[in-house]
Amino acid sequence: MRIILYLGKGGVGKTTTAAASAIRCADLGYRTLVVSTDIAHSLADSLDITLSAQPVQVTPNLFAQEINVVEEVREHWGEMQGYLGNVLRKQGMNKAVAEEMAIIPGMEEVVSLLHINKQAKEGHYDCVVVDAAPTGETMRLLTMPESFQWYVGRLRGWGDTTLKIASGLLNRIVPDKDLFTGLNNLVAGVKELQTVLTNPELTSYRIVLNPEKMVIKEGARAVTYLSLFGYPVDAAIVNRILPGVTSDGAGNSWVAEPSQDAYLFHLQQIQARYLGEIERDFYPLPILQSRWYDQEMVGVERLRALATDLFVDHDPSQLFFRGQMQSIEEEGEDFVLQLPLPQVELEKVKLTKRGDELFVNIGNFKREMLLPSVLSQRDASGATFANGILKIRFPPAPAEAQRAG
Numbered sequence: 192m193r194i195i196l197y198l199g200k201g202g203v204g205k206t207t208t209a210a211a212s213a214i215r216c217a218d219l220g221y222r223t224l225v226v227s228t229d230i231a232h233s234l235a236d237s238l239d240i241t242l243s244a245q246p247v248q249v250t251p252n253l254f255a256q257e258i259n260v261v262e263e264v265r266e267h268w269g270e271m272q273g274y275l276g277n278v279l280r281k282q283g284m285n286k287a288v289a290e291e292m293a294i295i296p297g298m299e300e301v302v303s304l305l306h307i308n309k310q311a312k313e314g315h316y317d318c319v320v321v322d323a324a325p326t327g328e329t330m331r332l333l334t335m336p337e338s339f340q341w342y343v344g345r346l347r348g349w350g351d352t353t354l355k356i357a358s359g360l361l362n363r364i365v366p367d368k369d370l371f372t373g374l375n376n377l378v379a380g381v382k383e384l385q386t387v388l389t390n391p392e393l394t395s396y397r398i399v400l401n402p403e404k405m406v407i408k409e410g411a412r413a414v415t416y417l418s419l420f421g422y423p424v425d426a427a428i429v430n431r432i433l434p435g436v437t438s439d440g441a442g443n444s445w446v447a448e449p450s451q452d453a454y455l456f457h458l459q460q461i462q463a464r465y466l467g468e469i470e471r472d473f474y475p476l477p478i479l480q481s482r483w484y485d486q487e488m489v490g491v492e493r494l495r496a497l498a499t500d501l502f503v504d505h506d507p508s509q510l511f512f513r514g515q516m517q518s519i520e521e522e523g524e525d526f527v528l529q530l531p532l533p534q535v536e537l538e539k540v541k542l543t544k545r546g547d548e549l550f551v552n553i554g555n556f557k558r559e560m561l562l563p564s565v566l567s568q569r570d571a572s573g574a575t576f577a578n579g580i581l582k583i584r585f586p587p588a589p590a591e592a593q594r595a596g
Contacts, residue, residue, distance in 0.1 A: 192311055192393060193508045197428070198323040199399035200409045204430040207488045207497060208399050208481075209322035210237045210255075212507040214491060215498035217253035219506060221317035224254045224310060228303040229324040232257040239490040250491060254316070258303055308384045311393070318508045391423035391513060398473070399428045402436075402465035411472055412561045418517045419563050426511040427473045428501065429466065431483040436462045440478070442471035472559055475531065477511045519566070522584075526566060530558075530581040540574045542583065551581065 197209045206227070213225035224246055227234040234257055235242040238249055244259035280286055310319055388394050396417055398410045410427070417424050435448030436459050444467035446459045470478055481500045488497050498507070505511075520527045530551070541552040547567035551558045569585040576582075 192314070192317060192319075194307065194311055194319045194321065194387070194394045195508065196321040196323050196394070196396050197399050198396065198413060199428075200406050203399045203401050203406055204428075204481075205399045206233045206237045206322045207494060208397075208428050208430065208501070209320050210234065211488075211494040211498040211501060213253055213255075213318070213320040214250070214495050215502055215507050216318045216320065217250055218495070218498075219508075220252065221508060222252050222254075222315065223318045223320065224256060224316045225320040225322065226256045226258060226307065226310070227322040228258055228307075229322060234322050237489060237494070258306055304384055304388070305380055308380070308387055311387065320507075389421045389423070391425070391510060394423065395425040395510060396422050397426045397428055398424065398476075399430065400469060401431050402429060402462040402469065404465065407465060407469060407472065408561065411559075414473065414476075414516060415561050415563055418515055419519065423513075424476060424516060425513070426477045426479055427469065429469055429478060429480045432466065432480055433459050433462050433483050435459055436466060438463075438466050438470060440470060442467050442474070444470070468559070471557060473516075474558070475512065475514070476516065479511075517560075519563070524587050525572075526569065526585045528562075528566060528583040528585065530560075530583070531579060540576060540581070542571050542574055544571055549583075551583075 195209075195212065197205045197212070199205050206229075209225055209227075213223050216223040225234065232242075234255060238255055240247070240249060240255070242255050242257045244257065246254040246256045249255050307319060307321060310316060398413055400406050400410045414424055433455070435446055435450060436444065437447045438444035444463045446456070446463050450456045450459055479501050481497055484497075486493070488494055501507075514531065516531070518529045520529060543550040543552075544562075547562045547564070549560050549562050549566075549571070551560070566585050569588050572584050572586050574581060574583045
């Protein structure tokens with residue numbers, strides 16, 4: 192069983208990439224479900240069929256679904272929402288506001304993930320491909336299980352205490368024990384979900400990019416936070432590469448076939464520069480590429496052609512990369528950022544930090560990365576390189592060290 196999530200900035204081609212991957216998996220004989228968690232669904236448009244909240248068969252082994260978040264929230268949270276809304280109304284709150292306030296922050300994101308996990312557990316599918324929402328929403332979705340557990344844990348603790356104190360005297364306002372039993376089951380489901388989402392044997396995350404500066408920045412930020420939370424990223428996808436733009440897979444890219452049109456040649460040069468940047472900044476991830484087509488990639492046959500372009504003769508459900516792109520360790524009061532760079536020879540390391548951006552230069556090797564907030568507030572004090580791993584030390588900022596003292 193494999194779960195593959197495609198994420199990236201809106202408009203980079205996540206939906207077509209997810210649909211193409213699912214079609215290839217189905218063609219290889221896997222019973223496959225492709226599902227959209229984006230509120231603004233476009234999966235049906237990509238496949239050129241009508242979809243619903245229930246899986247719809249597209250080809251002999253392929254099923255597609257657009258999750259109805261409202262219905263999922265009602266199924267998982269409806270009873271508790273009704274109880275909490277009633278409590279808030281008794282305090283004088285407007286009914287509509289009370290019902291809205293009774294939904295735990297991030298509930299919509301959590302139920303989408305729970306639904307995917309349910310599909311995986313039931314064993315009806317060999318592969319579940321997820322067309323995720325734009326990066327910012329998806330990152331919030333993926334970090335929600337931890338926040339959700341904390342929030343529900345507080346509510347569950349209050350419920351257990353209240354039930355003991357009430358002792359039957361307050362039955363009119365205290366919920367039935369079954370309600371909190373359901374809450375416990377929901378928390379257990381979220382914990383299980385966390386285990387599935389961080390298991391590289393089950394789940395992979397793939398960043399979808401275009402060779403454009405803003406898209407690369409957002410993709411790099413996504414990789415940083417996915418790594419921070421332990422989510423396994425195994426590939427990056429670069430869509431819409433103009434004809435004539437090529438690379439060697441090691442960060443060197445160029446225009447092999449210059450266009451005779453000055454405007455298009457300029458675009459080729461821009462893409463060549465950013466394609467090389469992607470290969471350097473997302474190393475050691477495999478970079479899968481697809482060309483810019485002269486037609487809309489809509490419908491099963493065209494998406495099948497896109498899958499051939501992207502994966503060639505590879506199986507999309509395979510694990511393309513195993514390992515961490517980066518990790519953060521604590522050593523006393525310091526944080527140490529570790530970057531695996533197995534193919535880089537040791538030379539003088541030059542570090543430049545601007546805000547939340549870190550630029551690493553080792554000889555001809557250059558890498559630009561976005562730092563998580565825990566590191567962006569500190570200055571790098573030095574770096575060491577051994578056994579193919581670059582370790583960058585971040586001591587506490589002066590104000591932070593003073594507070595700790």
